[in-house]
Amino acid sequence: MVGPLQSEVVLLPERIASLLGLGGTLGEVVGALIGAFIVANIMLACSGVAGPWAKRKITAAFTDRIAVNRIGPFGLLIIVAASVQLLAKELIIPDGADRPSYDLAPLILPSSALLGFSVIPMGSGIHLADPEAGLALVFAFASIASVSLVMGGYASNNKYSLMGGLRAVAQNIAYEIPLIVTAMSVVVFAGSLQMSTIVAEQASTLVSVAGVSIPAWYAFVNPFAFVLFLVANMAEIGRNPFDIPEAPTEIVAGYQTEYSSVYFVLFYLGEFLHVFLGGAIMATIFLGGPAGPVLPGFVWFIIKIWAFFLFTQWCRSALPRVRIDQLIEIGWKGMLVLSFANLVLTAIIVGVIA
Amino acid sequence: MSVELPDTTGVAEQSPEELADLLGDLVIGREEHRNAPGFVIKPDTVVETLRRLRDDAGFDHLSCVTAQEYEDRYESIYHLTKFDDRTQEVSIVVPADKENPVSQSANEVFRTADWHEREAYDLVGIEYDEHPDHRRILLPETWQGHPLGLDYDQDQPQVVPLREHANPLLEDQQSQEESETMYLNIGPHHPATHGVLHIKAVLDGEQVVDLEPDIGYLHRCEEQMCQNSTYRYQIMPYPDRWDYISAGLLNEWAYARVAEDMADIEVPEYAQIIRTMGAELCRMAAHFLALGTFALDIYGDFTALFMYSIRDREKVQNILEDLTGQRLMFNYFRLGGVVWDLPEPREEFFDNIRDFLDELPTALEEYHDMMTSNEILQMRTVGTGVLPPEVAKSYGATGPVARGSGVDYDLRRDDPYGYYENLDWDVVTEDGCDNYSRLLVRMREVEQSAKIVEQCVDLLEAWPEDERNIQANVPRTIKPDDDTEIYRAVEGAKGELGIYMRADGTEKPARFKIRSPCFSNLQTLPEMSNGEYVPDAIASLGSLDIVLGEVDR
Numbered sequence: 001m002v003g004p005l006q007s008e009v010v011l012l013p014e015r016i017a018s019l020l021g022l023g024g025t026l027g028e029v030v031g032a033l034i035g036a037f038i039v040a041n042i043m044l045a046c047s048g049v050a051g052p053w054a055k056r057k058i059t060a061a062f063t064d065r066i067a068v069n070r071i072g073p074f075g076l077l078i079i080v081a082a083s084v085q086l087l088a089k090e091l092i093i094p095d096g097a098d099r100p101s102y103d104l105a106p107l108i109l110p111s112s113a114l115l116g117f118s119v120i121p122m123g124s125g126i127h128l129a130d131p132e133a134g135l136a137l138v139f140a141f142a143s144i145a146s147v148s149l150v151m152g153g154y155a156s157n158n159k160y161s162l163m164g165g166l167r168a169v170a171q172n173i174a175y176e177i178p179l180i181v182t183a184m185s186v187v188v189f190a191g192s193l194q195m196s197t198i199v200a201e202q203a204s205t206l207v208s209v210a211g212v213s214i215p216a217w218y219a220f221v222n223p224f225a226f227v228l229f230l231v232a233n234m235a236e237i238g239r240n241p242f243d244i245p246e247a248p249t250e251i252v253a254g255y256q257t258e259y260s261s262v263y264f265v266l267f268y269l270g271e272f273l274h275v276f277l278g279g280a281i282m283a284t285i286f287l288g289g290p291a292g293p294v295l296p297g298f299v300w301f302i303i304k305i306w307a308f309f310l311f312t313q314w315c316r317s318a319l320p321r322v323r324i325d326q327l328i329e330i331g332w333k334g335m336l337v338l339s340f341a342n343l344v345l346t347a348i349i350v351g352v353i354a
Numbered sequence: 355m356s357v358e359l360p361d362t363t364g365v366a367e368q369s370p371e372e373l374a375d376l377l378g379d380l381v382i383g384r385e386e387h388r389n390a391p392g393f394v395i396k397p398d399t400v401v402e403t404l405r406r407l408r409d410d411a412g413f414d415h416l417s418c419v420t421a422q423e424y425e426d427r428y429e430s431i432y433h434l435t436k437f438d439d440r441t442q443e444v445s446i447v448v449p450a451d452k453e454n455p456v457s458q459s460a461n462e463v464f465r466t467a468d469w470h471e472r473e474a475y476d477l478v479g480i481e482y483d484e485h486p487d488h489r490r491i492l493l494p495e496t497w498q499g500h501p502l503g504l505d506y507d508q509d510q511p512q513v514v515p516l517r518e519h520a521n522p523l524l525e526d527q528q529s530q531e532e533s534e535t536m537y538l539n540i541g542p543h544h545p546a547t548h549g550v551l552h553i554k555a556v557l558d559g560e561q562v563v564d565l566e567p568d569i570g571y572l573h574r575c576e577e578q579m580c581q582n583s584t585y586r587y588q589i590m591p592y593p594d595r596w597d598y599i600s601a602g603l604l605n606e607w608a609y610a611r612v613a614e615d616m617a618d619i620e621v622p623e624y625a626q627i628i629r630t631m632g633a634e635l636c637r638m639a640a641h642f643l644a645l646g647t648f649a650l651d652i653y654g655d656f657t658a659l660f661m662y663s664i665r666d667r668e669k670v671q672n673i674l675e676d677l678t679g680q681r682l683m684f685n686y687f688r689l690g691g692v693v694w695d696l697p698e699p700r701e702e703f704f705d706n707i708r709d710f711l712d713e714l715p716t717a718l719e720e721y722h723d724m725m726t727s728n729e730i731l732q733m734r735t736v737g738t739g740v741l742p743p744e745v746a747k748s749y750g751a752t753g754p755v756a757r758g759s760g761v762d763y764d765l766r767r768d769d770p771y772g773y774y775e776n777l778d779w780d781v782v783t784e785d786g787c788d789n790y791s792r793l794l795v796r797m798r799e800v801e802q803s804a805k806i807v808e809q810c811v812d813l814l815e816a817w818p819e820d821e822r823n824i825q826a827n828v829p830r831t832i833k834p835d836d837d838t839e840i841y842r843a844v845e846g847a848k849g850e851l852g853i854y855m856r857a858d859g860t861e862k863p864a865r866f867k868i869r870s871p872c873f874s875n876l877q878t879l880p881e882m883s884n885g886e887y888v889p890d891a892i893a894s895l896g897s898l899d900i901v902l903g904e905v906d907r
Contacts, residue, residue: 063661159538163560163888240654241730249546249651250889320730321654323889324560 011127012038035128040114042122046302047272050309052082058310062317083265091261098155105152105255106263109270112144116277121195123290123297134195135187138281139180142236145274146172149245152267153255164254167324168238168245174331175235175242178339182229185339185346186218186285199289219286225342226286230311232335235327237278238271239312241319244327279308368411373444376410377403383447388615388840390433390443397450398483400458404432404446408463412436413444414747416464418841418869420854421474423504428455428480430471433841433854433869437747437761440768445841450480459485466750469877477502477577492570492906502578502865535563542571546651546892549902553879555891562891565880569873572906580866585613585832586689589866594683596870597904600639600667600674601847603632606687611771612842612853613689617832622823623773624814625691630773631810632677632686634803635670640847641796641803642667644754644899648793649725651896652734659724666717669710676703689832691825696814707811714804721797726790735790739882739894742787749881750874753849754799755898758792760785765845777809789890789897796899831861841869848872848899868907872900 013031017023022030053068053076060067068075093102119134121127131137146168153165190198206216219226235242246254256267283289283304290297290304322330370391374381377393380403385392395403407413413434420431428450435443450457459482460467471482472491479500482488490497496514499506540546540553547553550571556564576592583589593605607629614621621629646663653659671681676697678686686693697703725731741751746759756763764781766774782798784791836859843852849871858864875898883891 059656063656063658064665065661159536243654247654247889249654250892252545316655317658318724320649320652320728320734321889322730323734323887325887326733 010125011035011130012125013128015125032128036118039117039122039126039128042126043114043117043273043276044269046276046305047269048079048083050272050276051268052079054309055313058313059317062314086265087262089261091263092258094157094258096157097258098157101151102155103263105148105155106259106266106270108148108151109145110266110273112141112148113270113273113277115144116141117280119195120277120280120284121199121289122280123299123301126298127196130194130196133193135183135193135198135285138195138277139176139183142274142277142281143172143176145270148270149255152259156255156258158258160251160253160257161255163251164245164247164257167247167251168255170324170328171235171238171242171244171331174328175232175335178331178335179229179232179236181336181339181343182225182232183281183285185222185225185343188343188346188350189218189221195284195289198285199291202288203291215288215291217286217288217291222342222346225346228335228339228342229282229286232339233278233282234312234315235331237274237312239275240316241321242327243316243321244324247321275309275312276305279305282308367439367442370444373407373411376406380406385445385447385839387445388838389842390445392431392445392447392839394447394449397448397457400430400432400446400448400460401462401484404434404460404463407434407444407446412438413442414438416460416466416470416750417443417843417850418852418854418867419460419467419470419474420841420865420867421478421480421502422856422865422867423478423502425504427452428457428478430457430474430480431839431841431854432460432467433852437756437763440763440765443841445839455480456483457481458483461485464750465745465748466874466877469873473873476500479503490570492573494570501575502581534558546895547902548647548896548900551876551900551902551905553895555888557888560887562883562886562888565883565891567876567879569876569902569905572902574903574907576907577866577868580868581863584861585617585834585863586828586830586861589613589863590687590689591683591685594685595903596868596907597640597846597848597851597872597901598682599643599847599901600671600682601636601901602680602682602684603629603636603674603678603686604640604844604846605851606684607633607772608842608844608846608851608853610687610689611844612840612855613832615842616834616838616840616855616857617689617828619690619826619828621691622826624817624822625824625826626773627810627813627817628677628692628696628824629687630777631807631814632674632684632692633772634806634810635674635677637847638800638803638807639667639670639674641754641800642670644796644847645721645725645793648893648896648899651892652731659721662717662720662724666714669713673703673707673710676706688825688828690828691823693824695822695824700815704811704815707807711804711808711811714800718797718801726794726797732790734889735788735793735893735897736786737788737790738886738890739789739792739897740787741878741882745881746787746878749878751849751878752874753846753871754792754795755849755875755878757781757783758795758897759787765843765850769843771844773810773813774806777806779805779809789893792897792899833857833859833861835859843869846871848901848904849875851904870904870907872898872902872904873907876900876905 012035016034017027017031056067068078071077071081116138118128119138149168150165153161187193190201202217204216205213206220207214238245259267287304290301292300380395380399381393383394413436415435415437417435418433422429430448432446448457457480459471471485474480476490476492536557538555538557540555542550542552552568554566580589580592589609593609594602596605642663646660649659675681678684741759743759743761746756746761760783762783767781779802782795784794834857838857841854843850851871852869854867855863856865882894
C-alpha cells in the first residue's frame with residue numbers, strides 16, 4: 001500500500017482493514033476497533049500478570065521469600081484465583097459517597113492509561129495512531145489520572161481519601177512540569193512531537209565500537225535527561241519513593257481507602273497500566289522504542305516496559321518514602337530547575353551543532 | 355572485666371533522716387518499704403513535697419504511681435528515684451479519705467503523673483485535684499465503678515442508657531463552623547498503630563496541631579489477675595503476656611526480681627547467668643522487631659528490611675525455643691531460678707548461639723548499609739520527633755527512648771541485678787533526641803546484647819557439671835509478712851519495667867501494680883509530634899516501639 005518511507009508508517013488499523021479487504025470509512029472503523037481491542041488486551045494482560053503474580057514474585061525475590069507457588073506452574077494460576085476472589089467480594093459504598101464521581105473515578109484511571117497506549121509504537125506494526133502531536137497527547141492522557149485520584153479521594157467521604165487525593169494533586173502538579181520539560185529536550189533532538197519520528201530518529205548509529213554499532217537512543221545521547229525523566233516519572237505514577245498519595249502506614253491507602261471489590265480492582269489495574277504507560281513513554285522517547293537486535297520489535301518493547309516495572313518494584317523494596325513537603329521541595333526546587341537547565345543546554349548544543 | 359559503673363560522685367546521697375528534715379512539716383508519718391523509705395504526707399501537699407524532692411534532693415524520676423484501697427483509706431504512692439543514681443529511692447505515701455478520696459495531682463511537677471493518676475482514678479477510684487484531664491484512661495467512659503476498689507461488684511451489669519453509648523465520634527464528624535483544622539481518627543485499626551491504639555489527631559493540612567493517644571483497647575486486667583494468683587507458681591506466666599513481642603523473659607524477670615526480693619530468695623549464680631543470657635536474647639529479638647516495624651513505618655511497605663529483621667529475629671527465636679520450649683509465651687523463669695537447665699546436647703546449643711553471634715556483625719552491617727546510611731531515611735528521621743532530655747525525664751521515658759535523648763539510664767547497670775555487673779558491656783546513648791537516634795540506640799544495643807550473650811555462653815560452657823544449680827530452695831508456698839511493700843524494676847526491652855507488690859499475709863498479693871515502660875513512653879508522643887508532619891508523627895510512634903499489650907496490661 002504505502003512505500004517504506006521513514007515518515008510514513010503503516011498503522012495497525014490500516015493493516016487490519018487491508019487484511020480484511022475492507023476500504024473506506026467502514027474499513028477505518030472496523031480496523032480501529034479491532035486494533036484498539038488488540039492493544040488494550042495486550043496491556044491488560046500485562047497488568048493482569050503484573051498485579052497478582054509478578055509483583056509478588058519480584059518482591060519476594062527481593063526479600064528472601066518464595067511467594068505464590070501453590071496454584072499452577074510457578075503459582076501462575078493465582079491470577080485466575082485472585083480475579084475470582086476480588087470480583088466476588090462485596091462492593092461496599094460508604095455512606096455519603098458522592099455517587100456519580102465515586103463510581104466514575106475507578107473507570108477513569110485505567111481508561112486514561114489505555115488511551116495513552118493508542119499513540120505508542122509497540123513495534124512489529126502494532127501502532128494504533130500516529131498524530132503529529134503524539135507526545136503531547138500521551139502526556140495529556142497520562143495526566144488525566146490525577147483527575148481520577150482527586151475524584152475518588154473527594155467522593156469517598158473519608159478523610160484519609162481526601163488527604164490522598166490532595167497529595168496526588170500536589171504531587172502531579174509538582175512533577176508533571178519537570179517531566180514534560182525534560183521530554184521537550186528530546187523533542188529538540190528529534191525535531192518532532194510525532195512518536196514514529198522520535199523512534200526513527202533514534203535508529204541512527206551513535207558510535208561504532210569494534211563493529212558493534214550503538215544506536216543513538218536518547219538515553220545514551222543525553223543520560224542526564226534520562227535520569228531526570230526516570231525520577232519524575234516515578235513521582236508521576238506514584239511509586240516508591242514517591243508513593244505518597246497512597247502511603248500505607250500514614251493515610252491507610254490514600255484515595256482508594258474506601259474502594260472495594262470491582263472498584264478496587266479497577267483502581268489497582270489502572271495503577272499498573274499507568275506504570276506500564278510510564279515505561280512505554282520512557283521506552284519510546286529514550287530507549288529507541290521497539291528497537292533492538294535479533295528479537296522482533298514487539299518483544300523488545302515488552303521487555304523494556306517490564307524492565308521499568310521491575311525497576312519500580314526494586315525501588316519499592318529498597319527505598320524509604322519521602323515526606324510530602326520534601327517531595328514538593330524536590331519537585332519545585334530541584335527537578336524543575338534541573339529540567340529547565342537541561343532543556344536550555346540541549347537547545348543550545350543542538351543549535352550550535354546543527 | 356565488668357561494666358563501667360556510672361559516676362555517681364556528683365550525685366548527693368541523702369539518708370532518710372536528711373530527707374525527713376528536707377520535707378519538715380510536710381511529713382505526717384513514716385513507713386518502711388523494702389527498698390525505700392516511705393514518707394506519709396497530707397493529700398493537699400503532694401506538689402510541694404514532690405517539688406522539694408525533685409529540686410533540692412535530685413529525685414527527678416517519678417517512676418511509678420500506685421493507688422490502692424485499704425479498709426479505712428485510699429492511698430496513692432509516688433515512687434521516686436533518680437536518673438543519675440537509680441539505687442536511691444523514696445516512696446511518698448498519700449492517704450486519702452475513704453468517703454471522699456481526693457488527692458492533689460502531681461502533674462505540675464512530673465508530667466508523667468498525668469496518665470498514671472488517670473489510671474489510678476480509673477481502676478481504684480481516687481480523684482486527683484487540679485488534674486488537667488481527669489478522665490478514665492483504660493476503661494470506657496461509661497464504665498460503672500472502679501474495678502480494683504474493694505467494694506467493686508464484679509457481677510454488676512455494665513448496662514448504661516443509650517445516650518451514654520451514643521457514638522462518641524459523632525460530633526467530631528461534623529465540622530461545626532468554618533474550621534481551619536481537621537479532626538482525624540488514626541486507629542484503632544490503622545496500619546501504623548502496631549496494635550489497637552487510637553490516636554485522636556487534629557491536623558492543619560498535613561501538619562499535626564494536636565495529638566492524643568487513646569488507649570485501653572487491649573486492657574486484660576493483668577494486675578487483677580496477678581492479685582488473684584499465688585506468688586509461687588501462678589503469677590509467672592502472666593508477664594509473658596505484657597510485652598509479648600519476644601520480650602517474655604525480660605518481663606518474667608521483672609516479676610522474679612520483685613518476688614525474690616520480697617521473699618528473700620537468693621538465686622544461684624548459674625541460674626543468674628542463664629537468666630541473663632535468655633533475657634538478652636529476648637532483647638535482641640525485641641529490638642529486631644522494633645527495627646523492622648520502624649522500617650515498615652518509614653518505607654511504607656513490607657520491604658526487604660522488614661523481612662531481614664524478621665529473618666534475624668527468627669534465629670533468636672529458634673535459640674529461645676531450644677532453651678525454653680516455647681516461641682512466644684516462654685514461662686521459663688521460676689522464683690529462685692529457671693525451670694530447667696540448658697538443652698542437651700549442650701555443645702550443640704552453644705554452637706547454635708555462637709553461629710548466630712558470628713553472623714550477627716554481617717547482618718548488622720547490612721542494616722546499616724540499607725537503613726542508617728540511606729540518605730532518604732536520614733532525611734526522614736534526623737531532626738524529626740525531637741524529644742529533649744528534660745522533657746523525656748519529666749514524662750518518665752526510659753529505655754531506648756530515653757537513651758536516644760541522651761539520658762544515660764539503664765537499670766542493668768544503675769540498679770544491678772542478675773549477672774550484668776560481672777560482665778563487660780556498655781550502656782548505649784545517643785544525643786540526637788530524634789527518631790534517628792532512637793533507631794541507632796536500638797541497633798547498637800543489639801551489639802551490646804550480643805556481647806553479653808557471648809560472655810554468658812563462655813561462662814556456662816566452663817561451668818563445672820556438679821555445680822549447675824538452676825533453682826534455689828524455695829518453699830512450696832510463699833507468704834510474705836502482712837504489709838510488706840516493695841517496688842522493684844528491671845530493664846525491659848522498652849525501658850524500666852517495674853512492679854509494686856503489697857503483701858497481706860496470704861499467698862497472693864493484695865496489690866500488684868505494673869509500671870509499664872511503654873505506658874510512660876507513649877505519653878511523650880504528643881510532645882514529639884505536635885507541629886510535625888503526619889508521616890513524622892507516624893515515624894515517631896514507630897520509634898517509640900510500643901506494644902499495646904504492655905501499655906494497656
